[in-house]
Amino acid sequence: MKKEVTEGIVLSQKEIAPSIYDLKIETELAQDAKAGQFVGVYLKNKSALLPRPISICEADKVAKTLRLVYRIAGTGTGEMSTLKEGDSVRLLGNLGNGFPVEKAVGKKVFLMGGGIGIPPMVELAGQIKAAAAEAGKADSTEVYAVVGYRDSKLFLKEDLEKNAKVVIATEDGSVGTKGNVLTAVSENNISADVIMACGPMPMLRAIKKYAEENSIKAYISLEERMACGVGACLGCVCKTKDVDSHSKVHNARICTDGPVFDADDVEI
Amino acid sequence: MKTEVTIAGVTLKNPVMTASGTFGSGMEYGEFVDLNKLGAVVTKGVANVPWPGNPTPRVAEVYGGMLNAIGLQNPGIDTFIERDLEFLKGYDTKVIVNVCGKSVEDYLEVVDRLGDQRVDLLEINVSCPNVKEGAIAFGQKADALYNITSEIKKHAKQPVIMKLSPNVTDITEMAKAAEAAGADAISLINTITGMKIDINKRKFVLANKTGGMSGPAIKPVAVRMVYQASHAVKIPVIGMGGIMNADDAIEFMLAGASAVSVGAANFMNPYATSEIVDGIEAYMKKYGIEDVNELVGAVQE
Numbered sequence: 391m392k393k394e395v396t397e398g399i400v401l402s403q404k405e406i407a408p409s410i411y412d413l414k415i416e417t418e419l420a421q422d423a424k425a426g427q428f429v430g431v432y433l434k435n436k437s438a439l440l441p442r443p444i445s446i447c448e449a450d451k452v453a454k455t456l457r458l459v460y461r462i463a464g465t466g467t468g469e470m471s472t473l474k475e476g477d478s479v480r481l482l483g484n485l486g487n488g489f490p491v492e493k494a495v496g497k498k499v500f501l502m503g504g505g506i507g508i509p510p511m512v513e514l515a516g517q518i519k520a521a522a523a524e525a526g527k528a529d530s531t532e533v534y535a536v537v538g539y540r541d542s543k544l545f546l547k548e549d550l551e552k553n554a555k556v557v558i559a560t561e562d563g564s565v566g567t568k569g570n571v572l573t574a575v576s577e578n579n580i581s582a583d584v585i586m587a588c589g590p591m592p593m594l595r596a597i598k599k600y601a602e603e604n605s606i607k608a609y610i611s612l613e614e615r616m617a618c619g620v621g622a623c624l625g626c627v628c629k630t631k632d633v634d635s636h637s638k639v640h641n642a643r644i645c646t647d648g649p650v651f652d653a654d655d656v657e658i
Numbered sequence: 659m660k661t662e663v664t665i666a667g668v669t670l671k672n673p674v675m676t677a678s679g680t681f682g683s684g685m686e687y688g689e690f691v692d693l694n695k696l697g698a699v700v701t702k703g704v705a706n707v708p709w710p711g712n713p714t715p716r717v718a719e720v721y722g723g724m725l726n727a728i729g730l731q732n733p734g735i736d737t738f739i740e741r742d743l744e745f746l747k748g749y750d751t752k753v754i755v756n757v758c759g760k761s762v763e764d765y766l767e768v769v770d771r772l773g774d775q776r777v778d779l780l781e782i783n784v785s786c787p788n789v790k791e792g793a794i795a796f797g798q799k800a801d802a803l804y805n806i807t808s809e810i811k812k813h814a815k816q817p818v819i820m821k822l823s824p825n826v827t828d829i830t831e832m833a834k835a836a837e838a839a840g841a842d843a844i845s846l847i848n849t850i851t852g853m854k855i856d857i858n859k860r861k862f863v864l865a866n867k868t869g870g871m872s873g874p875a876i877k878p879v880a881v882r883m884v885y886q887a888s889h890a891v892k893i894p895v896i897g898m899g900g901i902m903n904a905d906d907a908i909e910f911m912l913a914g915a916s917a918v919s920v921g922a923a924n925f926m927n928p929y930a931t932s933e934i935v936d937g938i939e940a941y942m943k944k945y946g947i948e949d950v951n952e953l954v955g956a957v958q959e
Contacts, residue, residue, distance in 0.1 A: 392689055436722075439722070439723065439873060441925075616717065617724060617726065617922075620686045622680065622686040623679070623728070624716070624731045626714070626716075627716070636733070637731065639708045639709065641711065
């Protein structure tokens with residue numbers, strides 16, 4: 391589907407954990423949003439010109455609503471957090487490739503999210519469940535959401551529980567396993583055939599290594615400072631193992647070739 | 659109503675073009691705007707071989723604009739000809755290829771390769787502030803600029819636009835050097851070298867430490883330089899630097915630009931180029947202007 395800039399209407403917004411906001415927007419973009427894709431959110435403050443790349447947490451195709459869950463990281467997301475019901479918001483979307491949902495069908499899969507990398511796992515769990523049902527493989531598809539938080543201020547746990555078995559790690563040990571998502575995997579003695587992950591770079595590096603050591607296919611969603619969001623400016627590249635077919639060098643564009651990459655293909 | 663402008667014998671259907679590096683070769687933004695509507699597409703800088711560019715982070719937002727230090731990542735001339743120029747053949751717009759290099763020989767190789775291609779104009783990048791070798795090294799001293807311009811002119815089959823850096827003491831000296839060496843036009847300004855520091859991490863935001871600043875905050879500097887340069891030379895000046903809308907584009911034309919390039923605005927509004935084409939026509943209707951060329955340098959002294 392064609393990318394476009396469109397005007398969305400804010401349906402609701404609330405703070406669901408300290409500095410974590412849950413924004414629901416009515417927009418046509420919801421109709422063909424894929425899990426792992428993102429939108430660019432334009433600000434009203436004209437001194438801040440670039441769209442903010444925010445991952446899609448949930449997309450309701452019927453109600454045409456997108457749910458964005460984000461953390462306040464600076465002035466742009468700070469302004470976003472003041473949006474109220476009825477406000478209009480300019481969106482650029484849908485951006486990026488999204489997770490390969492079909493690779494999870496009929497498999498045991500870990501959806502690993504760390505911190506503000508958790509939100510896309512909500513839509514991903516839902517899309518995997520739907521794809522598995524459609525393929526008649528609901529019984530053989532087992533989805534674990536292995537999610538890491540800083541402390542007991544959890545968010546999106548109930549949303550994840552609708553479509554996945556949720557395993558929690560916290561840095562301070564206040565809930566679930568003390569440690570990270572991989573500590574939680576080993577403590578709970580669970581395993582998977584496929585991993586799909588989003589989170590901070592140290593977590594993704596550890597997951598890439600874990601996947602290699604255990605011969606598991608892993609798809610990881612990368613993040614980088616972006617400008618255009620559509621693949622033109624070459625601001626947000628990551629290093630690739632082989633020469634990339636578009637760039638002809640060892641760089642791929644996170645905004646268009648990604649943000650989701652086969653962990654084997656990128657050097658992080 | 660006449661919107662055509664002629665740069666070095668090449669007639670553009672209107673004065674609106676893209677700024678190199680912000681628009682790829684038009685493929686990405688072609689999803690948003692009809693490329694046929696643009697006066698010209700100016701492609702991202704291309705070298706003789708693929709360049710990997712700089713480490714990330716390569717971009718940072720600043721007040722009223724942004725910094726970039728992409729470092730001229732490009733797929734090299736072979737891929738560019740096979741893929742990008744082939745793509746542009748499908749459109750009724752002029753094609754201006756931005757050329758970069760580390761040495762004079764690099765530039766000449768690209769210029770030679772483009773000789774028999776469907777390319778209307780060459781824009782020579784002697785002003786990128788983000789690479790260690792080449793580019794701006796040729797664009798900050800008048801004699802170096804003169805030398806590379808004359809060498810390129812000996813090889814070029816298409817008219818040559820020299821893209822000038824604002825990071826110089828006297829822009830008129832550079833404009834005159836390019837003209838004296840045979841340049842057919844000049845374009846300015848490239849980005850202004852800047853820096854941003856994260857005070858919480860006490861680190862540079864860009865991996866390259868410095869980056870080129872673009873966006874609406876640099877527009878007054880660019881308008882001033884276009885005004886000065888256009889009064890210093892007889893060859894056409896293509897103006898750019900922070901153009902966000904038709905009003906900005908017209909301001910550059912009044913300052914002396916024969917055509918304008920739209921860069922960072924694409925990131926903030928993917929439809930910017932198309933809206934500027936419409937906006938210029940609306941301005942012409944409003945003031946009863948028959949020929950867009952009447953605006954060039956028409957600021958009252």
